[in-house]
Amino acid sequence: MIWSNEFPQIADATLRALSKTIDAGYLSFSRAYGASIEAFFEPLLYFLIWFEQLLLGSPWWLVIAATAGVGYLASRSMKLVIGIVIALGLIGLFGMWENTMRTMAMILVCTLLSIVIGIPIGIFMSRSNRGQKMILPVLDVMQTMPSFVYLIPVVMLLGIGRVPGLIAVVIYAIPPVIRLTNLGIRLVDKEALEAADAFGASRFQKLMRVQLPLALPNIMAGINQTIMMALAMVVIASMIGVRGLGQPVLQAVTNQYFALGLFNGIAVVVLAIIFDRVTQSFGLRLQKHREGTR
Known part of the structure; x- marks a missing residue:
């Protein structure tokens, strides 16, 4: 007792x-x-600022045309192109263009950084069972940890601003591209690898010419999920000074401005739909191409 x-x-x-x-x-x-x-991290900050200024300084019609062009190249669908043009046009019409461009710059830079870091880690995991056993628990923690927790150490270390927000977004969003790169390479047909061995291909040649091309649909699915998680985290990262659509949402929550939060929330959803449809369409095209070459 x-x-x-x-x-x-x-x-x-x-x-x-x-x-x-x-x-x-x-x-x-x-x-x-x-x-x-x-x-x-200063070079990364300069790159982010440069890219953000590029989007903000470019004419609105050029940004819409470039985004629609990327959408068409990825999907070959005029419906998607028309949807992108209408959606971005409405965002500009409602006065959310600048915040949308800031958010888009942050998402694209975070996705690029996640790809540069995540794909090599996924390749390493696919080649080493021991490495996979060591990294998988880390990814589990990264995906299950409450998103607000990521803000605490980066703010204590780097203060408030773009770079801490970018690091928090990347940590939160990178697990899917690592997992699906690992999975995609492990699912490559053994017959394809045996054929590459028969032609005397080295490990690097098999990786670049066989494994990565065949795993590309899975990798694109990972990139798609990384973009979605980055968009979700960018709104939360507005609490530490990340400018974009997240700040008006935070302001709306603080001051109970329903319309402000609704409009900017819809803009975030629009960006999510555009990125999702573009990456999914590209992944499906790669899958069809892969099945057609069998």
């Missing part, structure tokens, strides 16, 4: 001591290395 009364107090004291130790350790780490880490 005494033990049952003392146990909650001991557990609470232990938890508080552990929390203080972790907080003090991370705080000392951020003070010692925060400036160096911030300098390391």
Whole structure:
């Protein structure tokens, strides 16, 4: 009975001591290395600012035409092109163009960074069962951790601004492209690999000419999911100074502006639908091409 009364107090004291130790350790780490880490990410910040200014400085009709052109190249569908033109036109008509371009710049940069980092990790996982067993629990934590938690360490380390938001978005959104790259390469037909071996292909040649092309539909599905998760996280990242459609949504929640939140929320949905349809259409075309070449 005494033990049952003392146990909650001991557990609470232990938890508080552990929390203080972790907080003090991370705080000392951020003070010692925060400036160096911030300098390391400066080129990424310059690229993000340049790309954002490129979208904001370009004529609206050119941005719509370029987006519609990418949509047509990916899908070969005029319905999708017309939908993109109408959707982006309505966004501009309702005065949300600048915030939409900022959000689009953030999403595209985050997706590009996720691809550059995620695909090599997925390739490594596909080649090493031990590496897969080590990385999968990390991906599980990244996907199940509440999204707000990602904001705490990056803000303590880098402060408020674009780069902390970008890092938080990438951490939250990168798991799908890693998982599906690994899965796609592992699902490549053994007969195709045996044929490549028969022609004397090296491991690098098999990867570039057999495994990655055949796994591309799965990789595109991973990129699609990464974009969707990045869009969801960008709204949350507005809490730490990421400019775009998330800030009016946050302002609407704070001040109870229903119309403001509704319109900007719809703009986020429109962007999500455009990215989803473009990437899905491209993935389906790759799948049909793959089936047609069998």
